[in-house]
Ligand code: PEP
């Protein structure tokens with residue numbers, strides 16, 4: 138037997154009714170607040186999650202009693218009230234209670250036109266949303282007339298074998314059941330779970346007396362808001378439409394009036410100045426009392442204003458930030474609350490150009506979103522062409538199978554980079570993030586025809602050099618043509634908010650910056666220093682690359698000394714510049730770590746170029762490249778292994794660092810204390826050897842130059858062994874910086890450069906929850922971080938701990954580092970603001 142739920146299962150809203158977001162949903166709670174603020178809200182009743190759940194399960198509530206609350210022969214609306222408005226809910230149903238008797242009354246009162254429209258609209262909604270009939274049969278074509286209403290009633294009867302229900306209480310019961318069941322449907326559940334709703338999320342329903350919006354004196358409906366949804370700046374916008382209800386005024390086709398006076402047409406301000414003034418006042422009250430910029434939904438009935446609802450203004454990331462800062466500056470919320478209201482990831486949209494969300498997209502291919510932002514340009518397939526496009530001022534997108542240092546100039550000259558291979562930490566990805574260029578790697582289903590300079594797409598389309606495309610590094614897509622892009626916005630509000638974030642956070646944020654240009658970005662984004670300067674990246678420019686290659690190529694110590702002679706002055710200049718730009722903030726310089734495959738030519742063309750540059754016979758170059766070639770360059774002669782086997786290289790770099798320290802310190806600034814970091818360590822003895830030599834160079838430079846300086850020597854923990862033996866390694870290290878790119882590579886035994894090829898299959902089949910080069914593997918790699926930190930600290934309690942892999946800018950990794958007691962994280966300069974905000978969220 139169906140049980141009647143007690144009338145107490147709905148609550149008529151008044152200032153003290155016991156409604157809460159957790160039991161009745163956000164809309165019910167907000168309406169109660171509006172009532173408390175003495176706004177003219179029509180009579181409203183709220184049904185709790187429990188009641189709606191029971192209705193969905195087949196129980197009935199006493200809708201006669203519920204209807205009776207709204208006076209004799211009322212019209213009511215029902216709207217969803219979920220806990221979080223983002224979880225969605227069934228569409229509102231208006232004009233419940235409309236029947237033939239009411240139609241006749243309205244015809245007398247408001248005229249036939251209004252009465253027909255009200256009835257037609259209700260039959261249509263009821264037929265489609267409640268009786269689940271085919272929407273096509275109830276489409277109102279052209280003007281609504283008495284005949285079309287009759288036709289709809291006939292169609293209803295035809296389809297359901299019963300006349301259209303006339304009893305308002307029965308109508309309401311049916312509507313409530315339909316909405317309650319819609320919420321339980323599989324697609325609705327999946328949709329809200331995708332938006333973060335828990336599996337058992339409840340739905341409340343709000344039943345409200347209708348203010349019809351039709352009638353002889355000024356009647357209609359609209360929405361008004363007091364800040365721009367795009368910019369967040371104070372601005373009254375919205376739409377109002379005479380003789381309308383619901384959200385009709387928002388229909389772009391609707392002949393809506395403006396709200397404020399507008400030369401383009403009639404406005405609400407002119408039509409009904411008193412109601413307009415009230416709305417402005419209500420907006421101010423919402424802002425201070427609800428502590429939020431609200432959009433108000435309202436109706437006018439014969440000039441009488443009703444407030445039906447108020448919701449947070451939907452807003453762009455840019456607007457969200459401005460609104461939060463303005464509310465805090467006006468004392469409505471605290472700065473801490475403003476900080477918490479902004480989702481760190483949303484800052485990405487402000488730091489880079491992005492595709493206008495309203496613009497249509499034609500996707501050509503997708504891959505790994507390796508560096509955010511969007512750019513439009515013409516396709517080019519090699520660096521030389523990219524440079525000639527740049528020289529002509531034509532933006533271009535560089536497409537390569539993968540990139541290597543030889544492509545750096547081309548990358549600089551391009552506005553975006555697409556590669557067929559690679560992963561989150563491959564060369565193209567790391568460099569593009571440093572440059573702030575949009576980048577997509579491991580693009581699927583494309584074939585690059587290098588000879589023909591074209592991309593062949595799966596569906597048969599072929600694009601060639603000079604064709605215009607848009608690369609969206611935020612979503613990992615390549616798009617056809619030039620959709621509209623939005624510019625980045627680093628305004629005062631942005632700086633203010635991040636200033637508040639800095640005051641709150643308790644873990645440092647530095648930047649990975651290799652060149653003066655990147656250091657400038659790091660400083661502009663207020664990084665607390667440089668956490669990783671990859672010195673080999675300072676030699677990616679074509680004219681310098683030769684010097685680096687010459688050094689790698691040197692057969693004898695004398696030859697190497699000759700190329701180092703040329704290299705030192707360049708490094709002194711580089712480091713002096715970095716120290717100057719960072720204005721006394723710490724700068725951590727990593728000694729060379731050039732994986733040989735990144736610096737050696739891989740094809741005949743490259744060998745020929747190198748032979749030319751080094752003025753050597755081609756055969757000699759080929760022989761030497763073969764002799765140096767490694768099966769696993771990432772596990773080969775890199776990092777400290779270079780320092781141990783060819784000590785003069787690190788000695789030269791140390792000398793350059795100390796000379797730059799003296800030069801930069803002399804300029805009347807705070808003395809610089811450089812940090813020198815040894816890469817790819819796996820044994821204590823490696824550190825001892827390098828330390829001994831660096832100490833000796835420091836002593837020599839002090840004597841030579843007659844100058845004093847200090848420095849700190851530290852170790853990069855990038856091999857599992859370094860983490861496990863951190864207690865030995867820390868003996869000679871003032872700091873340990875965890876390089877999670879290599880540490881992930883070596884913990885999984887997974888090549889950074891090749892994993893992109895099968896990562897999709899691995900993630901799709903649930904082997905990895907996500908690409909571990911993208912999202913730190915807290916269980917495995919994280920365990921090594923914890924062990925390394927603990928053992929390092931056990932050896933030296935004042936040891937400075939940090940993370941400088943590509944994971945450093947990610948909120949979850951920052952939370953992990955903070956929990957493990959790290960001192961700072963270091964990430965690409967463009968990710969510094971996101972990291973600062975994410976760190977503040979953790980501390981608040
Ligand atoms: C790392 O391995 O995490 C790191 C920061 O160094 P690189 O990416 O230069 O190998």
Ligand code: MG
Nearest residue numbers: 855876878879
């Ligand atoms: Mg590394």
